[in-house]
Structure formats: structure tokens, C-alpha cells
Amino acid sequence: MHYDELLRLAKSRRTIRVLRPDPVPMEDLEKALEVARWAPSGFNMQPAEFLVLTDPEKRAAVKRIIDDWIEDDFYVLEATREAWQGPAWTLEDRGRVACPAAPVYILIVGDTRRKAGLPMNARFCRQKGESIFETSLADAFAYLWLGLESVGLGAQPVSAVKNDRPQALIKQYLGLPEFIYPYEMLAVGYSGLEEGPPAKLMRHLDEIVHVDGSGEGMFLSDDEVRKQIRKLRMGNVARHAPSE
Numbered sequence: 001m002h003y004d005e006l007l008r009l010a011k012s013r014r015t016i017r018v019l020r021p022d023p024v025p026m027e028d029l030e031k032a033l034e035v036a037r038w039a040p041s042g043f044n045m046q047p048a049e050f051l052v053l054t055d056p057e058k059r060a061a062v063k064r065i066i067d068d069w070i071e072d073d074f075y076v077l078e079a080t081r082e083a084w085q086g087p088a089w090t091l092e093d094r095g096r097v098a099c100p101a102a103p104v105y106i107l108i109v110g111d112t113r114r115k116a117g118l119p120m121n122a123r124f125c126r127q128k129g130e131s132i133f134e135t136s137l138a139d140a141f142a143y144l145w146l147g148l149e150s151v152g153l154g155a156q157p158v159s160a161v162k163n164d165r166p167q168a169l170i171k172q173y174l175g176l177p178e179f180i181y182p183y184e185m186l187a188v189g190y191s192g193l194e195e196g197p198p199a200k201l202m203r204h205l206d207e208i209v210h211v212d213g214s215g216e217g218m219f220l221s222d223d224e225v226r227k228q229i230r231k232l233r234m235g236n237v238a239r240h241a242p243s244e
């Protein structure tokens, strides 16, 4: 693959929060999952497994678990935002925040038993072991998302699965063993957006790359970071369409 194609793929992968209910061909899902299979993992432990939920009853049950948590906890915690952070998500944003009714959910889970294959320094240093495990799952998640994009499928992450209550209830509902860790979920389907997602604000390369740099001056000041957080966040909630 050439650089230009890779960059185009990286740029075209977006979060699609409006997904059509139309069914998705299993062979396209398999192609995307095949990309995810090749993701790097710490010490090649390959902890990621993918639970593909196509059964409407199973999807509805998972969606209910997530939406209940959003209703009970998410908005309550959002209300604790500090003023500088900008407006909190409220019930009015429900359509964007709720778990989308997509034709497929892919739950990315990690098999915690595989941590036993890490070198001893990572095995006995909890923080390092966890970090390698989580990063390996993150890589599988990113590869999967790019794979989905490459076959023309849209996806929205549903990170709520990682909170205690949804995690426990999803594990119980799907009968997952104790050693399985629900890491992330992608709701998958064809995009229902008429014009594609709004352009997104990205930090510039010269702001984030520091060749032979040193010292605090390489980084934005506290105030600049706060301003940027607010700006990026407002771009993300897209109450107004941000420019490139």
C-alpha cells in the first residue's frame, strides 16, 4: 500500500453516529476482522477476541444495558463539569450519546489469561502489564475500525461498555467468563449521514512533533491546553460545524 492510500484511509475513518438499520454482509465484517487479527500486540500475546452481535434480541439487550447506564449515571456525572470545560452533555443530546441501534455490534474483549505470557518484568509490574494489555486491545480496535472503513462500513465506538455496571451486566447477559474483559464496542452499519461527518479540528504536526526538542517550552501552556480542549470538544459535539 502506498503512503497516499494509507493517509486517505486514516483521514476517511470517522465516527459515524447515524447508522442505517440495513443488514451488513458477513463477508465484509470478516474482511475487517481479518485486518484486526493482524494488529500488533505486546509480546504477540494476541489478547483480543471479537464478539459479533447480529441477533436483534442480543443487540437490544446490550443497548438497553448501555442506555440505562447513560440515563442513570452519565448525565449525573456530566453535570459536575467545570465551567471552563464548556457545556455538559444533557438529556437533549440523548440522540448523539445513546447507544445507536445499529445492525451489528462488535464487542472487543481481552482474555486476561494471556497476560501470563508477558515477560516477567511486565507480569509482576501491574501497571506495565495492564498498559501492554490495554494497548494491545487498543491496536486491535484501531485496526478493526480502519478495516471497517476500508469495506465501506461506518462505526461508532460505545465506550460505555467499559464502565463497571454495563461491563458486569453485559458479561452476565452473554455468559462471559470472569477472565474476559470487555474493552470497547463498535456499533457498525452503513452511514446514514447525507453529507458525511463534519470536518474535524486536528492539531498541527509542528505542535505535536518535537524533533530533538527538550524542555517544557515544547508543550502548550496550561491556558493554551484548556482553550484547545474546549475548542476540540465543541468541534466534537458539533453544535457548530468546525473547519479543518
Ligand SMILES: Cc1cc2nc3c(=O)[nH]c(=O)nc-3n(C[C@H](O)[C@H](O)[C@H](O)COP(=O)(O)O)c2cc1C
Binding pocket: 013, 014, 015, 016, 017, 096, 156, 157, 158, 159, 160, 197, 200, 236
Ligand atoms: C477510545 C475511543 C473511545 C471513544 N468513545 C466514544 C463513545 O463512547 N461514543 C462516541 O460517540 N464516540 C466515541 N469515540 C469517538 C471520538 O469521539 C472520535 O473518534 C473523535 O471525536 C474524533 O472523531 P472521528 O472519529 O470522526 O475522527 C471514541 C473514540 C475513541 C478513539
